[in-house]
Amino acid sequence: MSEILKVEGLRKAFGGVVVANGIDFSLSAGAMHCLIGPNGAGKSSFFRLLLGEHAPDAGTITFDGGDITGLRSFQRIRRGISVKFQVPGIFKALSVRQNLEVAFQDHLHGHSLDATIREMLEFTDLQGEEMTPAGILSHGQQQWLEIAMAVGVEPKLLLLDEPTAGMSPDETHKTGEMLHELNARGITILAVEHDMAFVEQIAERVTVLHFGSIFTEGTIAEIIDHPGVQEIYLGTSDV
Amino acid sequence: MTPTSSTLAPRSRARVLLARLEGPQTMGRGPAFWGTAFLAVAAAAAYPLMADAWTVGNAAYFLIWTFMAMGLGVVWGYAGALSFGQTAFFGFAGYAYGVLTLNLGAAYGLTFVALALSVAFGGLFALVIGYFMFYGRIQGVFIGIVTLSVTLVLETFMAQTAGPQWRIGEARLNGFNGMSGMPPLTLPWFGGDILLYPGPSLYYLLLGLVVVCYLGLRIMLNSRFGNVLVAIRENPHRVGMLGYDVRLYQMLAFGIGGAFAALSGALYTAWGQYITPSSMGLTSAALPIVWVAVGGRRDITATLIGTLVVLAGFQSLTIYGSQYALVVMGTLLLLTVLAAPEGLVVGAMKLLGRVFQRSKR
Numbered sequence: 201m202s203e204i205l206k207v208e209g210l211r212k213a214f215g216g217v218v219v220a221n222g223i224d225f226s227l228s229a230g231a232m233h234c235l236i237g238p239n240g241a242g243k244s245s246f247f248r249l250l251l252g253e254h255a256p257d258a259g260t261i262t263f264d265g266g267d268i269t270g271l272r273s274f275q276r277i278r279r280g281i282s283v284k285f286q287v288p289g290i291f292k293a294l295s296v297r298q299n300l301e302v303a304f305q306d307h308l309h310g311h312s313l314d315a316t317i318r319e320m321l322e323f324t325d326l327q328g329e330e331m332t333p334a335g336i337l338s339h340g341q342q343q344w345l346e347i348a349m350a351v352g353v354e355p356k357l358l359l360l361d362e363p364t365a366g367m368s369p370d371e372t373h374k375t376g377e378m379l380h381e382l383n384a385r386g387i388t389i390l391a392v393e394h395d396m397a398f399v400e401q402i403a404e405r406v407t408v409l410h411f412g413s414i415f416t417e418g419t420i421a422e423i424i425d426h427p428g429v430q431e432i433y434l435g436t437s438d439v
Numbered sequence: 440m441t442p443t444s445s446t447l448a449p450r451s452r453a454r455v456l457l458a459r460l461e462g463p464q465t466m467g468r469g470p471a472f473w474g475t476a477f478l479a480v481a482a483a484a485a486y487p488l489m490a491d492a493w494t495v496g497n498a499a500y501f502l503i504w505t506f507m508a509m510g511l512g513v514v515w516g517y518a519g520a521l522s523f524g525q526t527a528f529f530g531f532a533g534y535a536y537g538v539l540t541l542n543l544g545a546a547y548g549l550t551f552v553a554l555a556l557s558v559a560f561g562g563l564f565a566l567v568i569g570y571f572m573f574y575g576r577i578q579g580v581f582i583g584i585v586t587l588s589v590t591l592v593l594e595t596f597m598a599q600t601a602g603p604q605w606r607i608g609e610a611r612l613n614g615f616n617g618m619s620g621m622p623p624l625t626l627p628w629f630g631g632d633i634l635l636y637p638g639p640s641l642y643y644l645l646l647g648l649v650v651v652c653y654l655g656l657r658i659m660l661n662s663r664f665g666n667v668l669v670a671i672r673e674n675p676h677r678v679g680m681l682g683y684d685v686r687l688y689q690m691l692a693f694g695i696g697g698a699f700a701a702l703s704g705a706l707y708t709a710w711g712q713y714i715t716p717s718s719m720g721l722t723s724a725a726l727p728i729v730w731v732a733v734g735g736r737r738d739i740t741a742t743l744i745g746t747l748v749v750l751a752g753f754q755s756l757t758i759y760g761s762q763y764a765l766v767v768m769g770t771l772l773l774l775t776v777l778a779a780p781e782g783l784v785v786g787a788m789k790l791l792g793r794v795f796q797r798s799k800r
């Protein structure tokens with residue numbers, strides 16, 4: 201399979217805090233991949249580097265065959281990267297429909313907006329909430345709405361930062377099914393996740409990040425049995 | 440593939456535009472709303488038949504300010520950037536109209552060319568300021584500070600242009616006293632030009648302009664562009680992460696707001712045949728914010744109605760003294776912010792809508 205994302209020697213420090221310490225990482229097109237690591241490991245920062253919200257001190261990012269290291273965020277989105285943030289990034293005062301409209305309006309390819317919105321409402325289980333202000337949806341629904349918005353821009357690669365944070369086990373499972381469905385439509389998925397059951401549900405391979413570096417990478421079974429990984433997590437109480 | 444907008448027949452494209460007169464970004468829909476709006480315009484059109492020319496000219500004066508107010512509504516209420524300096528573009532265009540007409544004269548409809556050029560220059564000026572602000576990552580309250588600075592710098596600059604060296608062609612800038620003596624808007628007509636001094640004919644021209652601008656803004660605000668503007672107001676970061684160039688949209692919104700302020704400015708000069716630096720001063724700069732906030736900044740209809748009501752109220756107060764009127768304005772702003780932050784007209788319209796819904800059931 202061809203590589204959709206290739207990161208080489210990515211490095212970023214804020215004063216003394218090194219959030220990316222020479223990261224080499226690659227992802228093949230069509231993969232479902234999870235990124236794990238203790239709090240403060242640099243997972244969110246890695247996403248921000250991929251999205252162009254931080255400029256790296258060194259290293260290159262190649263996406264879909266082109267060097268995107270110098271591109272602004274919105275240009276990277278237009279190339280086909282999309283994101284669902286750790287904290288839901290939706291338009292809270294606007295209706296669910298308006299949220300979806302902003303995401304989809306430039307990507308309809310002649311399809312009707314109404315049909316597209318109906319389809320996404322069904323996908324996110326938000327039927328009947330079309331006119332609801334997004335800010336009063338439940339936390340889980342807000343996460344789903346943001347996933348739907350992220351899909352609107354026709355991504356080739358979808359980044360998800362802790363998509364199931366604050367969700368019930370049922371909601372978490374349903375989120376996993378949504379991601380499988382998106383993957384089946386050809387979207388490569390890279391998710392930061394703490395919940396190992398969820399990781400097992402969605403990921404083929406897992407990368408462990410620690411102190412801004414790749415600690416190891418492998419299948420779920422390999423990662424769970426890895427003594428070093430257990431050690432990293434034993435030192436933290438949040439998993 | 441189904442046809443895209445570029446291949447639509449003109450007629451269905453017109454229908455798409457008309458459909459955008461209603462939408463999530465503007466209050467008011469359906470026969471009840473449009474019927475009321477039609478009656479309001481009809482009443483406004485009948486007004487000169489019942490009032491003397493001076494009063495009609497005075498009503499025209501109120502209409503002049505609504506463009507600046509609606510422009511500020513777009514920039515502040517919709518795009519979320521509080522500009523404290525719309526008067527910079529107002530004054531710039533006001534002076535531009537004076538300089539252009541004093542040099543070009545009023546024959547052949549040239550005053551309308553001057554009007555159009557003044558609006559274009561004012562809009563361009565706003566685009567330039569907007570470019571430096573938004574691409575310079577100025578945000579939030581700092582937008583207010585920068586724009587206020589721009590208008591105060593312009594005021595100070597124009598106030599020191601008293602000397603004879605400050606002339607552009609025929610036009611003396613005249614410092615603190617301002618420019619005067621420029622021609623009013625002049626329609627070329629068979630058997631003699633029609634000079635639009637304050638009175639019924641100017642009033643009708645302005646009324647028509649208000650209607651056109653209001654409807655045009657409704658269409659724009661419910662379009663894809665308008666969708667992006669309100670999204671930027673709510674969460675600019677997310678908008679960027681949907682692939683939009685947020686700064687470009689902010690700059691364009693600011694340019695549009697500036698062009699509307701410029702329209703007010705050029706019309707103001709044409710109305711009274713004078714313009715002074717104080718039109719860009721602190722008091723002048725603060726007033727549009729009061730009009731827009733009191734009516735309701737997040738809805739263009741509320742902005743329009745609120746501005747006219749506050750202006751009329753303000754004028755009846757100034758009869759008792761202008762300082763007193765300013766204090767009342769300030770108090771009104773404070774009360775609105777505390778009691779009805781959405782604006783008084785928006786509050787009233789929502790109430791009406793609810794009553795109407797209930798009576799329909």
Ligand SMILES: Nc1ncnc2c1ncn2[C@@H]1O[C@H](COP(=O)(O)OP(=O)(O)O)[C@@H](O)[C@H]1O
Binds near residue numbers: 219238239241242246
């Ligand atoms: N903008 C920033 N300035 C300074 N330090 C930062 C910044 N962003 C993140 N950090 C630090 O970098 C480390 C990694 O943070 P983050 O990427 O959010 O970790 P994770 O998502 O893995 O929990 C943390 O110690 C955090 O405090």
Ligand SMILES: [Mg+2]
Binds near residue numbers: 244245286
């Ligand atoms: Mg994080």
